Amino acid sequence: MTTPATDSGGIVGCILAGGLSRRMGGSDKSLMMLGPRTLAAHVAARLSPQVDLLILNANGDKDRFAPLGLLVIPDGIPGHLGPLAGVLAALEFTRAHVPGARAVITSPADTPFIPEDLVARLVTGAGESGHIAYAASKVGPHPVCALWPLDLAEPLRAYLSDGGRKVLDFVRDQGEIAVPFEPATLAGQEIDPFVNINRPEDLGALEPFFANLTESDAGTPTGSPVIGVAGWKNSGKTTLVARLVAEIAGRGLRVATVKHAHHSFDIDHEGTDSWRHREAGASEVALVSSRRLAIQTELRGDPEPSLDAVLARLGPADVVIVEGYKGEAIPKIEIRRREAASHDPLAPADPLVAAIVADHPVNDAAGLPVFAIDAVPAIADFILDHVGVHVAAS
Structure with missing residues (x-):
């Protein structure tokens, strides 16, 4: 079951797909199929319910990502400088266009098993420290799966301009909190939740985990476009x-x-049977006929749904x-x-x-x-x- 980001407090999620995929022979790794979904769609399906806005960082033709229904932002610094350039693009976009946001969460586009409570646990781990909180598992640190405070945009741009490229070096320089994650169990096997796909053989090794995923499960992360x-x-x-x-x-x-x-x-009328159900206190009333179905939900003081x-x-x-x-x-x-x-x-x-x-x-x-x-x-x-x-x- 997906865990919504009920306590995320203005978190923008960003899928990082700006790499050159050299170990995949230059193919667009994020759009390679794993079961009936692309790798990017797997990540989006897990991350989208956890954040307030999900975007994707990629360079080149944006239209190739249209089926995902996500806003695509390119690197703000040319030259394919690695994942930190995507992090910077997400931070600068969020500061400019998402009022009230407090941080950015990033994930690579090739990690199809990212935890469904990733955001909640990184937010809790960071607390009020103002530090970068990143995921760590038995395999080691995963600094690209991280929560980035917005005020890191200036020091990150300076780091990249000075030739810095290593994610973990920048994270440690800025102050870090490693948030531990246990292995996941899928199809009866233990697997690292941050396993990523770098080579064609990695893709083939993960196919058995998606044997029961049907085409009907393979829509965009938000459902219909x-x-x-x-x-x-x-x-x-x-x-x-x-x-x-x-x-x-x-x-x-x-x-x-x-x-x-x-x-x-009001779509109902006083005196009808369904109106009487609502007036009696029903929280939901479904009206069903051979031609039409309507479900009325009474908020009764609850906030308007998103x-x-x-x-x-x-x-x-x-x-x-x-x-x-x-x-x-x-x-x-x-x-x-x-x-x-x-x-x-x-x-x-x-x-x-x-x-x-x-x-x-x-x-x-x-x-x-x-x-x-x-x-x-x-x-x-x-x-x-x-x-x-x-x-x-x-």
Whole structure:
């Protein structure tokens, strides 16, 4: 069972996939298959539930990682300087774009068994020390599986600029806490939870552990691919979402939606049987017929569920379109309209904005694609391509 990061306190996770994979013959190691998932997808599936935002550090063409549905950030220093360059990129991105974050957790993209309580234990291990907390097992230290305080960005950049490359040397210079992890037991065998894959034979040796993992288990770490449509009040979000749903569903794809309401709403009516169940105190009421299923959850003073919690309750879909939630860490289309309540742009302040839709000329796109508000087929094409969904030719 996955352990959510309930006490993580603003942790950004980063999968490090920026290496050259020389011992794999130069192939993109993070995208090699282990069972029905890529190595990066295995890591993402374990790390995503533990953090508040998951990103991926990689260089080159970002589109090759589109099926993961993660924001991809390259090294901020050229020259393929090793994992510390990826750590620096994650620290600098988080400081610039994730207000309230307290630290970054990193994991290599080739460690498919990372513990499902990695984040909680590193956070607890670090405490209030301000030191780097890294994982250690019987095999030895694993300093790339670590919690990095954000104020390390400047000393890390200086270390790299001075020619430093060794992760453990930098960690020890800055102050360290080694957090011990016991071996994991998988398929009746003991295995180091931080075992990594460097050579083709390593990949083959781990295949038996994934013999029972089916294709249905091999989706993206957050389930179905997700994209948002965000904008200010009266910008036309609902109209655009409805038209996109019709367009994408018309192509034979399954579309789910999430709509955030800023007001009280009710989908039931006084006097119905289900209304009486709710009024009697039921926490959840399921209405089922041959045509429709609806599950109503009464919060009764509990906090509004997170978007991740809502997405986790949805059934399988080819794509989920989220209306609203403009502050959420999901890729999104920004919609602008002359009649909107505000004309403050979301892009470029939000690096997750992937494109802009507008009913007027846009002069501040900063390289983002811009679509006319009625160009629904083209917007749908962009969305499906961006989240890595492709319709087979008939």
